[in-house]
Amino acid sequence: MRNIIILLSFFIILIVLTSCSIEKKEHTYKILNKDGYNIENRYNPPEGYSRVEADKDSFAYFLRHEKLKKYGEKSIYYNGKEKKSEGVYDSVFDIDLERKNLLHCADACYKFMGDYLYSQGKYDNIKFHFVSGGVADFGKYVKGYRVNPETGDYYEGASPSSSEDVYKKFINLVYAYSGTLSLEIDTYAVDVDDMQIGDVFVIGGTPGSKRVGHAIMVVDMAKDENNNKVFMLAQSYMPAQQTQILINKKEKEISPWYSLEKVKKENKLLSPQWTFQLNELRRFKIEN
Numbered sequence: 001m002r003n004i005i006i007l008l009s010f011f012i013i014l015i016v017l018t019s020c021s022i023e024k025k026e027h028t029y030k031i032l033n034k035d036g037y038n039i040e041n042r043y044n045p046p047e048g049y050s051r052v053e054a055d056k057d058s059f060a061y062f063l064r065h066e067k068l069k070k071y072g073e074k075s076i077y078y079n080g081k082e083k084k085s086e087g088v089y090d091s092v093f094d095i096d097l098e099r100k101n102l103l104h105c106a107d108a109c110y111k112f113m114g115d116y117l118y119s120q121g122k123y124d125n126i127k128f129h130f131v132s133g134g135v136a137d138f139g140k141y142v143k144g145y146r147v148n149p150e151t152g153d154y155y156e157g158a159s160p161s162s163s164e165d166v167y168k169k170f171i172n173l174v175y176a177y178s179g180t181l182s183l184e185i186d187t188y189a190v191d192v193d194d195m196q197i198g199d200v201f202v203i204g205g206t207p208g209s210k211r212v213g214h215a216i217m218v219v220d221m222a223k224d225e226n227n228n229k230v231f232m233l234a235q236s237y238m239p240a241q242q243t244q245i246l247i248n249k250k251e252k253e254i255s256p257w258y259s260l261e262k263v264k265k266e267n268k269l270l271s272p273q274w275t276f277q278l279n280e281l282r283r284f285k286i287e288n
Contacts, residue, residue: 031254032090034071039232039245040064042071042091045222046230046254052197052221060197062116063219067094069242078102078240088272089244090256093234101240102175105215106183108236108243109200112217113284114138114171123162125286128174129182131206136174141166149177180204180213187282192264195231197221199283201269201276214274216246222257229260233271246272 029047036042045051054060069092074082078097095111097103103111110128117126118138126138134152141147146157158166181204190199197218205213220232233246233256248255250270251262263269269276 031257032071036068036071038065038068039220042068043220043232043256046257048224049222049228049230050224052223054197057120059113059116060220062119063112063197063217066112068092068245069094075242075244083241083244085244087249088247090247091245093243093245095242097240097242100172102172103236103240103243104175104179104238105236106178106180106202106213107175107240108234109183109202109215109217110174110178111171111243112219113198113286114167114174117286118167126170127286128178129185130174130177131179131182132177136170136178138167138170141170147173149173179206180215181206183215184282186286187284189279190281190283192260192278192281195221195229195260195281196283197231199281201233201271201280202282203276203280214276216271216274216276219245230254230257231260232256233258235271235273237273 031044031046033042033044040051052060054064071091073092074085075089075092076097077083078099078101095103114126114128117123123142124139128136130136130149130152132150132152134147134149136147136149140154142160142162144156144158144160145154147154180202183200183202184204187200187202195218197220199218200215202215203213205211216233216235218231219234221229223229234243235246236243245256248258249272251259258269264278268278
């Protein structure tokens with residue numbers, strides 16, 4: 001009888017341990033997939049969330065599928081030096097800076113939108129303001145016109161072409177003569193509850209002045225069954241550097257995602273290198 005009791009006790013303990021092990025396995029959930037090469041396959045949404053739907057020809061889909069550097073690789077400044085990742089970013093977009101000190105914060109936003117529109121062949125929609133007030137119009141570039149970025153005046157300066165080389169020269173001109181002030185002109189304010197992938201948090205400013213600005217872009221979003229939303233952010237900075245996916249210091253358990261509900265409770269967005277007010281969320285005026 002005693003042996004039977006001991007045997008039964010052993011089986012009960014074994015069943016409890018097994019059930020605990022199964023329970024732990026069932027609740028194991030990872031956001032990060034280090035082998036992923038873009039946002040969509042490197043980062044799962046937090047448990048219970050699903051990515052918002054995006055058509056294959058949408059800006060949201062484009063952003064989710066932009067190539068990332070191998071996980072763990074650093075963001076590189078235009079001069080070849082590395083930017084430390086600790087406390088700032090988790091992944092880096094695979095961007096060739098061409099050793100040029102051009103891709104700053106607003107420029108990264110212009111790059112993503114410009115590259116997307118170019119990939120879709122929507123040349124006439126690629127129109128960005130210079131800080132001077134002039135407009136960089138790629139539709140005119142395709143026809144052979146060129147622009148003086150300081151005056152906004154156009155002139156005949158080349159043969160008609162929509163080649164990648166022509167586009168690169170165009171977008172580099174945007175980087176050089178546009179900024180957060182012009183990005184404010186090229187966007188309009190939206191409520192945070194209406195946030196969409198591709199929106200930007202931006203405060204206009206001028207480098208070297210008392211009014212310094214910054215801009216970051218919403219590059220992915222997901223929601224749960226109760227319509228609670230999480231979002232992901234990307235930025236470049238000064239000096240020119242490869243664009244990064246930012247970490248979330250406040251919610252490490254879901255980083256690099258940010259909970260919109262918690263951001264609203266804070267009444268501000270605390271990104272690693274800048275604090276934005278919620279009324280600084282804006283959307284490109286371009287029909288993409």
